[in-house]
Structure formats: structure tokens, C-alpha cells
Amino acid sequence: MNYSKHILCIGAGYVGGPTMAMIAYKCPRYRVTVVDINPARILQWQSDDLPIYEPGLDDIVRSARGKNLFFSTDIETGIREADIIFVSVNTPTKSFGVGAGMAADLQYWEKTARQILNVSTTSKIIVEKSTLPVKTAKAMERILSSTTNGVHFEVVSNPEFLAEGSAVRDLENPDRVLIGSRQTPGGLSARDELVEIYANWVPPDKILTVDIWSSELSKLVANAFLAQRISSINAISSLCEKTDADITQVARAVGMDTRIGNRFLNASVGFGGSCFKKDILNLVYICRYYGLNEVADYWEHVTRINDFQKERFVTNMLNVMFNTLAGKRIAMFGFAFKADTGDTRESPAIYIAKRLLEEQAELVISDPRAIDNARDDLKDYLPRVSFTPDPYVAAAKSHAIALMTEWDDYRYLDYESIHRSMIKPAFIFDGRNVLDHRRLFEIGFNVYPVGKPVLTHL
Numbered sequence: 001m002n003y004s005k006h007i008l009c010i011g012a013g014y015v016g017g018p019t020m021a022m023i024a025y026k027c028p029r030y031r032v033t034v035v036d037i038n039p040a041r042i043l044q045w046q047s048d049d050l051p052i053y054e055p056g057l058d059d060i061v062r063s064a065r066g067k068n069l070f071f072s073t074d075i076e077t078g079i080r081e082a083d084i085i086f087v088s089v090n091t092p093t094k095s096f097g098v099g100a101g102m103a104a105d106l107q108y109w110e111k112t113a114r115q116i117l118n119v120s121t122t123s124k125i126i127v128e129k130s131t132l133p134v135k136t137a138k139a140m141e142r143i144l145s146s147t148t149n150g151v152h153f154e155v156v157s158n159p160e161f162l163a164e165g166s167a168v169r170d171l172e173n174p175d176r177v178l179i180g181s182r183q184t185p186g187g188l189s190a191r192d193e194l195v196e197i198y199a200n201w202v203p204p205d206k207i208l209t210v211d212i213w214s215s216e217l218s219k220l221v222a223n224a225f226l227a228q229r230i231s232s233i234n235a236i237s238s239l240c241e242k243t244d245a246d247i248t249q250v251a252r253a254v255g256m257d258t259r260i261g262n263r264f265l266n267a268s269v270g271f272g273g274s275c276f277k278k279d280i281l282n283l284v285y286i287c288r289y290y291g292l293n294e295v296a297d298y299w300e301h302v303t304r305i306n307d308f309q310k311e312r313f314v315t316n317m318l319n320v321m322f323n324t325l326a327g328k329r330i331a332m333f334g335f336a337f338k339a340d341t342g343d344t345r346e347s348p349a350i351y352i353a354k355r356l357l358e359e360q361a362e363l364v365i366s367d368p369r370a371i372d373n374a375r376d377d378l379k380d381y382l383p384r385v386s387f388t389p390d391p392y393v394a395a396a397k398s399h400a401i402a403l404m405t406e407w408d409d410y411r412y413l414d415y416e417s418i419h420r421s422m423i424k425p426a427f428i429f430d431g432r433n434v435l436d437h438r439r440l441f442e443i444g445f446n447v448y449p450v451g452k453p454v455l456t457h458l
């Protein structure tokens with residue numbers, strides 16, 4: 001078949017896989033190849049058991065794979081054949097040297113750029129899909145322009161805003177697609193190529209074209225604003241607990257102001273996920289680099305409130321369970337960082353599990369999709385941690401349930417039978433405020449939500 005564009009994506013992760021599947025699904029005339037250095041991951045993308053769980057993703061992959069969507073470990077051939085290369089490799093927080101614990105680790109990104117440079121024999125558009133510090137494109141341009149063989153690379157920024165668990169929906173109906181380019185003839189023409197791809201299914205008024213630095217920075221800022229909202233509501237949840245106010249009612253009252261809006265105001269055990277923390281720290285690092293220490297301090301507090309919220313949850317458990325957790329069995333309902341994903345990266349459940357284990361509790365972890373990742377996260381703590389997909393098994397003979405993830409499954413369990421199977425007094429700590437607290441109290445539980453009055457028989 002004659003394809004009208006050859007698209008390559010380097011990095012077959014949570015972003016590369018779903019975004020490319022959507023492009024292939026919506027644009028049958030394009031050939032889309034996704035490559036990765038991890039052969040096991042590629043094998044999974046080629047199988048019926050995809051490496052990530054995302055509602056709706058299986059159907060899209062199945063309908064395009066083998067027709068115009070391909071997964072491969074042959075990165076060099078992929079690069080040679082592509083007109084447009086999306087780079088979607090991981091950009092974690094640097095763990096060594098200058099900027100350790102704050103700056104983005106760009107080694108994977110730079111290795112990819114050098115590989116593109118070494119292998120390419122024709123000119124290409126290089127798309128920054130990964131989240132990167134502002135001004136990364138400049139470094140990329142420098143690396144990519146060090147060739148002498150007449151091959152030209154145009155770097156554009158096209159950050160991804162999908163959220164895990166709703167990736168397919170977000171990709172199909174994005175709030176916006178952001179494309180940043182140089183304002184040169186070459187930059188604008190590369191930008192137009194990218195616009196043409198998304199225009200296959202995204203309405204024109206949702207495709208936003210800006211300069212390249214604004215695009216890179218907007219991605220960091222969007223995540224910082226989202227995380228800030230959660231830290232704001234979580235900070236107020238701690239005040240609610242001191243004043244008998246109810247955070248759900250406060251959030252409703254505040255969110256009905258259309259200037260504030262009602263979304264993303266759910267108090268919780270803290271935000272997790274691979275990006276919020278790393279992207280804020282990256283923003284903080286950039287601000288400090290430019291001497292903007294007040295601005296850096298301001299954003300750094302968003303992560304500090306998040307740490308405070310996680311720690312508060314643990315100390316509350318300890319306090320109300322008579323100041324000792326040693327030898328007590330605690331069932332954790334959910335381990336994923338949010339519902340509808342198996343991803344546990346930076347999940348608040350990891351921190352809380354480790355703190356409970358420090359207090360010598362015994363943990364039983366339950367999750368519909370994240371058990372394998374949870375087992376890996378807590379591998380150093382065996383045999384004091386066990387794992388079961390069945391929440392009834394997890395709860396039996398436990399002193400307490402700590403709900404970590406807002407899976408729908410947990411709303412509809414038979415809590416009467418769970419209560420009967422537990423050690424009394426039975427405690428339930430709802431880290432997501434998703435359970436029917438009054439009903440649980442009537443069943444006999446001592447109920448501790450986040451930012452709401454407790455319901456206790458003690």
C-alpha cells in the first residue's frame with residue numbers, strides 16, 4: 001500500500017502507544033510505526049495482552065495493528081523510513097549530579113536525538129512529544145544541525161495532555177492540541193504538516209499553534225496548575241478536619257463559581273502519577289536557574305503539601321488505632337495512582353504502604369489492575385506484604401481498610417459481610433471519599449474520610 005505519510009514514534013510507553021494508535025486509527029492513509037528499546041514491551045504491544053491498561057485502547061489497537069500500525073524494535077529502519085518522528089521517551093527526574101532530585105534527566109531524549117542524526121539520510125520533522133524543560137528544542141536543534149550531509153531537521157513541540165485512565169477519550173476529543181514551532185518558513189511548514197495530521201479528527205478551533213518556547217512551557221504549567229488545585233483542596237481538607245467543615249461541601253460551594261470551576265477539586269490521599277511531581281520539580285528547577293527563587297518556592301510548596309497530605313493520612317491511622325500498628329493487618333483497597341489504570345508510578349499508596357510497614361503493620365494489597373506493579377514496588381518488604389485481587393480476601397481478619405484508589409468496584413462491595421470478617425473495632429480510612437460513610441458507620445465501622453467529620457463508635 002502507498003501511504004501518504006510515514007510516521008515513527010520512538011518510545012512505546014503510556015503516551016507513545018495510545019497516541020500513535022489513535023493517529024493510525026483516525027488516519028488509515030498514514031503508516032505509523034512505534035519503536036522501543038525494550039523488546040518485552042514491543043512484544044506485548046504486538047500481542048492481545050497490551051502492556052498498559054486503558055479503557056477502549058484494545059479495540060483501537062486491534063483495528064489498526066497490522067494494517068497501518070506497527071510495533072517494532074528496529075529503531076534504525078524506523079528512523080530511515082520516517083518523514084515525521086515523534087519522540088516520546090521518558091524524561092524522569094534526574095537522580096545524580098547537578099540538579100539531582102529536581103531537573104529533568106534528558107539522557108534518553110539526547111540519545112534518541114543522536115541516533116536520529118546518525119541514521120537519517122533524508123530530512124525529517126522531529127516532534128517533541130515528551131514533556132521537556134523549556135528551551136530543550138534549542139539543544140535539540142544544535143545536536144541535529146551538527147550533520148554535514150545536507151539532511152535538515154525541523155524540531156516542533158507537540159506536548160501531550162492525555163490523562164491515564166481516560167487516554168482514549170482524551171485523544172479522541174482533546175480540549176486542545178498544542179503545536180509550537182519556530183516562526184521561520186521551515187518551522188511554519190513543519191507546524192502545518194502536524195496540523196494536517198490532527199485535522200483528520202480534531203476540529204480546527206481546538207488546534208492551537210504557538211511559538212515553540214510557549215508550547216514547551218505550557219505543558220509544565222498545565223500540570224503545575226492541575227497539581228496546585230489538588231494541593232489547594234487537600235490543604236483545606238486538613239483545616240476541615242479541625243473545624244468540622246466538610247470538604248465536599250466546601251469544594252461544591254467554591255467550584256460553583258464559574259471562574260473557579262468544579263473539576264479537579266476532589267480531596268484525596270494525595271496526587272500521584274509519573275508526571276505531576278517531576279514536572280513541578282522541573283519547573284522549580286528552571287525558575288531557580290533563572291534566579292526566580294520566590295516563584296520556585298511558590299511552586300515547590302505544591303509538592304510539599306502533597307507530602308504533608310500523605311504523611312497526615314498515616315499519622316491519623318496511627319493515632320486513631322491506639323497509637324500502634326505493630327502486628328496489625330491492614331487491607332489496602334487499590335494501589336494504582338488513580339482508577340482505570342494499572343500504573344502505580346508515584347502512587348500515594350506506595351508511600352503509605354512503606355510508612356505502615358515501618359510501623360510494623362502487615363499489609364494485604366488489593367487492586368483490580370495494579371497487583372503486578374504493586375508487587376514490584378514492594379518487593380523488598382516480603383513476606384510482610386501479600387497481594388490478592390479479591391478485596392474480600394484482603395479485608396478478612398484485618399483491623400483496618402485503607403482505600404487508596406477510587407475504583408468503582410470498591411463502592412459496591414458487601415460491606416456488611418466485610419465487617420463481619422474483620423477484627424473489631426473495625427476501621428475504614430477512605431482516602432478518596434468515595435464510599436457511603438453513613439452506611440458504613442451504621443454497619444459498625446469507625447469511618448475516617450479525608451476532610452470530613454469522622455463517624456466513630458469509639
Ligand code: NAD
Pocket residue numbers: 010011012013014015016035036037038041075088089090091108111112129130131132160161162163164274275
Ligand atoms: P514510559 O516510561 O511509559 O515510556 C517511555 C518509553 O520510552 C519506554 O518504553 C522506554 O523503554 C522508551 N525509551 C527510552 N529511551 C529510548 C530510546 N533511546 N529509544 C527507544 N525507546 C526508548 O513514559 P510515558 O509515561 O509514556 O511518558 C513519556 C513522556 O510523555 C514523558 O516525558 C512524560 O512526562 C510525558 N507524558 C506522560 C503522560 C502520561 O500520562 N504518562 C502524559 C503526558 C505526557
Ligand code: UGA
Pocket residue numbers: 131160161162163164165223226230263264265266267268269270271272273274275276337338339
Ligand atoms: C495528568 C494530567 O491530568 C494530564 O493532563 C497530563 O497529560 C498528565 O498528567 C501527564 O503529563 O502525565 P494523570 O497523571 O494521568 O494526568 O492523571 P490525573 O487525572 O491528572 O490525576 C493525577 C493524580 O491526581 C491522581 O493521583 C489523581 O487521583 C489525583 N487527583 C486528581 C486528586 O487527588 N484529586 C482530583 O480532584 C483529581
